[in-house]
Amino acid sequence: MVKQQTTDESGEAAPRRPAAKYRQLKVPQTVTVGALAELMGVSTIELIKQLMRGGIMANVTQGIDFDTAAALAPIFGFRAVPVEPSAVKAVNVSSDEEDPSLLQPRPPVVAILGHVDHGKTTILDAIRTTRVAEREVGGITQHIGAYQTTHNGKKITFLDTPGHEAFTAMRARGAQVTDIAVLVVAADDGIMPQTVEAIAHIKAANVPIIVAINKMDLPDADPDKVKRQLSEQDMLIEEWGGEVIAVPVSGKTGDGLGDLMENMLIVAEVAELRANPDRTATGVVVEAKLDKTRGPAATVLVKSGTLAVGDHIVAGTTRGKVKALINDLGKRVKQAEPSMPVEVLGLNQLPQAGDAFLVVENERTGRLLVEQRQREEGAPRTGVTLEEMVTQIRMGEVKDLPVVIKADVQGSVEAIRDSLVQLNTEKSQVSIIHSASGAVTEGDVFLASASHAIILGFNTRLEVGARQAAEQARVEIRLYNVIYNLLEDVQSTLEGLIEPTAVEVVEGHATVRAVFSQGNRGKVAGLYVNDGRVVRNGMARLSRNGQVIHEGPIASLRHFKENVREMGAQTECGMALEGFNDFEEEDVIEVYRLERSK
Numbered sequence: 333m334v335k336q337q338t339t340d341e342s343g344e345a346a347p348r349r350p351a352a353k354y355r356q357l358k359v360p361q362t363v364t365v366g367a368l369a370e371l372m373g374v375s376t377i378e379l380i381k382q383l384m385r386g387g388i389m390a391n392v393t394q395g396i397d398f399d400t401a402a403a404l405a406p407i408f409g410f411r412a413v414p415v416e417p418s419a420v421k422a423v424n425v426s427s428d429e430e431d432p433s434l435l436q437p438r439p440p441v442v443a444i445l446g447h448v449d450h451g452k453t454t455i456l457d458a459i460r461t462t463r464v465a466e467r468e469v470g471g472i473t474q475h476i477g478a479y480q481t482t483h484n485g486k487k488i489t490f491l492d493t494p495g496h497e498a499f500t501a502m503r504a505r506g507a508q509v510t511d512i513a514v515l516v517v518a519a520d521d522g523i524m525p526q527t528v529e530a531i532a533h534i535k536a537a538n539v540p541i542i543v544a545i546n547k548m549d550l551p552d553a554d555p556d557k558v559k560r561q562l563s564e565q566d567m568l569i570e571e572w573g574g575e576v577i578a579v580p581v582s583g584k585t586g587d588g589l590g591d592l593m594e595n596m597l598i599v600a601e602v603a604e605l606r607a608n609p610d611r612t613a614t615g616v617v618v619e620a621k622l623d624k625t626r627g628p629a630a631t632v633l634v635k636s637g638t639l640a641v642g643d644h645i646v647a648g649t650t651r652g653k654v655k656a657l658i659n660d661l662g663k664r665v666k667q668a669e670p671s672m673p674v675e676v677l678g679l680n681q682l683p684q685a686g687d688a689f690l691v692v693e694n695e696r697t698g699r700l701l702v703e704q705r706q707r708e709e710g711a712p713r714t715g716v717t718l719e720e721m722v723t724q725i726r727m728g729e730v731k732d733l734p735v736v737i738k739a740d741v742q743g744s745v746e747a748i749r750d751s752l753v754q755l756n757t758e759k760s761q762v763s764i765i766h767s768a769s770g771a772v773t774e775g776d777v778f779l780a781s782a783s784h785a786i787i788l789g790f791n792t793r794l795e796v797g798a799r800q801a802a803e804q805a806r807v808e809i810r811l812y813n814v815i816y817n818l819l820e821d822v823q824s825t826l827e828g829l830i831e832p833t834a835v836e837v838v839e840g841h842a843t844v845r846a847v848f849s850q851g852n853r854g855k856v857a858g859l860y861v862n863d864g865r866v867v868r869n870g871m872a873r874l875s876r877n878g879q880v881i882h883e884g885p886i887a888s889l890r891h892f893k894e895n896v897r898e899m900g901a902q903t904e905c906g907m908a909l910e911g912f913n914d915f916e917e918e919d920v921i922e923v924y925r926l927e928r929s930k
């Protein structure tokens with residue numbers, strides 16, 4: 333969604349569809365609000381809003397029963413039916429609570445980021461070739477998107493696609509794969525634009541960071557300069573009293589790489605990375621390619637459980653029975669434990685990097701789950717608009733307004749940053765995920781999507797691909813030519829967040845049974861109250877064939893010529909609306925009141 337200095341968009345009428353289009357939705361006997369939103373492919377916020385309209389205050393993790401879910405489903409175009417037990421199991425598998433006593437340490441998964449030519453690939457290759465022990469047993473290194481190595485008897489998994497684009501693209505698909513990020517900075521070159529971007533991406537992901545100061549073998553290596561520059565990026569290294577671990581290395585000579593790995597293990601230890609290996613596997617696809625002879629081949633990382641040959645799996649919207657598992661040395665293995673990269677053969681199609689996978693009970697469950705996910709596909713889930721942000725903060729889900737700033741020149745970037753900080757209040761603040769000069773890139777969109785941020789552009793344009801990515805990920809990009817307008821929008825958002833706002837409380841529903849003319853005083857609808865009550869001081873939302881066609885105040889409410897304040901369910905009454913006369917029989921009127929929320 334790209335908006336050019338947008339004005340406020342109100343009138344967020346609930347999505348209503350004609351009855352004929354209701355699709356069947358399998359719903360468990362109890363389901364969390366979050367899971368139901370996911371099943372229907374709608375935003376959790378939208379669902380919570382609808383629940384509030386029905387007088388139910390619920391949060392994302394709260395369970396609701398089938399009847400409540402069934403009452404909500406039509407609003408989103410679904411007809412709820414109770415789910416069969418096997419499918420429930422598959423759907424719930426990823427949210428199973430783990431018993432802490434079953435958890436065992438697992439190797440860290442490490443991603444390497446940094447500016448181009450600073451030595452990311454060289455370091456990855458150098459570490460890979462230290463795998464002497466494995467090579468002795470005859471394995472040939474296979475590039476499957478990730479590999480595992482052993483240091484001091486402990487395993488470390490490396491993602492083989494360096495750079496923040498891959499890192500954040502996966503995150504934007506909802507996958508949290510990386511446990512530790514290694515930021516490579518060449519000691520002769522120092523911090524460069526992509527280093528700054530990488531730092532923003534790592535910070536947004538909230539992943540521990542280790543800096544590798546590379547190319548220490550070069551005569552003009554200046555590690556102190558790198559450390560100084562890091563401190564300017566709010567990354568104070570340990571020696572200087574900060575928390576950032578910086579390790580001098582040379583990818584070329586291999587110096588310092590042992591120390592680098594040692595530090596990865598320390599960070600992993602601190603992070604207490606654990607998984608339960610004794611359960612059905614779940615994990616993430618890190619790479620997928622179509623092999624002419626073997627068909628779709630997907631490299632996956634197991635996050636929890638153990639994946640075995642013969643398992644039925646679903647990855648994104650693909651599925652299959654695992655025919656073979658091949659490790660990073662090209663050897664067939666029978667199973668894969670947590671953090672172990674392995675290539676899976678047997679999927680019916682090519683999944684995407686970042687897709688979650690899970691093992692399901694049988695082929696049928698797999699098919700059901702894929703069908704369910706296909707229904708959800710295309711349903712935007714990651715992006716968020718400025719208006720939605722207001723609702724989210726109101727719900728207490730977030731108190732920050734995360735933004736990515738792109739502007740024509742560095743001077744504007746700084747001016748905007750400084751002014752935005754001034755807008756912060758105690759209750760809500762702008763959180764700048766990333767700011768830089770230049771056009772809005774696809775990478776910015778992924779970053780914003782993964783961080784639920786909006787993009788604010790000043791005197792800048794969109795790079796090819798960014799627009800499409802934004803539309804797909806439903807990331808809002810607002811472009812401005814006047815800084816004042818940008819600041820004003822942000823300020824009013826922040827103020828909207830902290831000021832009490834009106835929430836709707838639905839009172840009841842009525843159907844138009846007849847329409848009476850009152851001459852020049854307009855028309856009155858004869859109503860039958862279906863549920864709840866209708867109230868004189870309420871608002872009316874009139875829909876016809878599932879489409880809302882009018883919304884506004886109620887002008888009068890009568891019962892046998894008497895003015896009344898309210899009428900209960902299963903009664904008849906007459907209602908006139910302010911500024912609306914075009915009633916038709918069978919129109920449905922929802923009556924609600926606006927109340928101040930806390």
Ligand code: GDP
Nearest residue numbers: 448449450451452453454546547548582583584
């Ligand atoms: P990437 O773009 O970050 O993956 O960088 P590469 O690994 O492709 O390295 C870019 C260039 O720097 C290559 O010519 C490497 O040989 C060279 N290079 C990488 N690491 C070192 C190092 O530690 N010392 C020296 N002298 N050159 C290095």
